[in-house]
Amino acid sequence: MTTLCDGMEVEFSYLRTTLGLTDGNLGRHLELLAQRGYISMRKTYNGRRQRSWIQLTPVGEAALAAEARVLRSILATIDGVNHAESVP
Incomplete structure (x- = not known):
């Protein structure tokens, strides 16, 4: 989803290459995201x-x-714990 966050529409093959997924694997992920209304797809x-x-x-x-x-x-919690551990 972060690959899509700039508001641009991208082609399936671009996502496949960028994410290093197979057609089937990416297709399944996109299907689930579409079912939840997170993405739109057009052909x-x-x-x-x-x-x-x-x-x-x-x-x-x-x-x-x-x-x-x-x-x-x-991350803020982790940073706070790490900071507290480093203070004598």
Whole structure:
């Protein structure tokens, strides 16, 4: 989802290459994200070749922001523990 967070629509093959996943593995991940309303997918055709385009939805943006807040909180806790351990 972070690959999609800039608001741009990206092609399936770009995601596959960027993430280093197989078609099937990426397809399954995208299917689950779409079911939750986190991404939208549209298909176009270039001659006979089908192209799939993926974009983060507002629901997906909100979910990603919530996840980032949780991760920041975890990191702040870790930083606080590490700082406390280093103080004599």
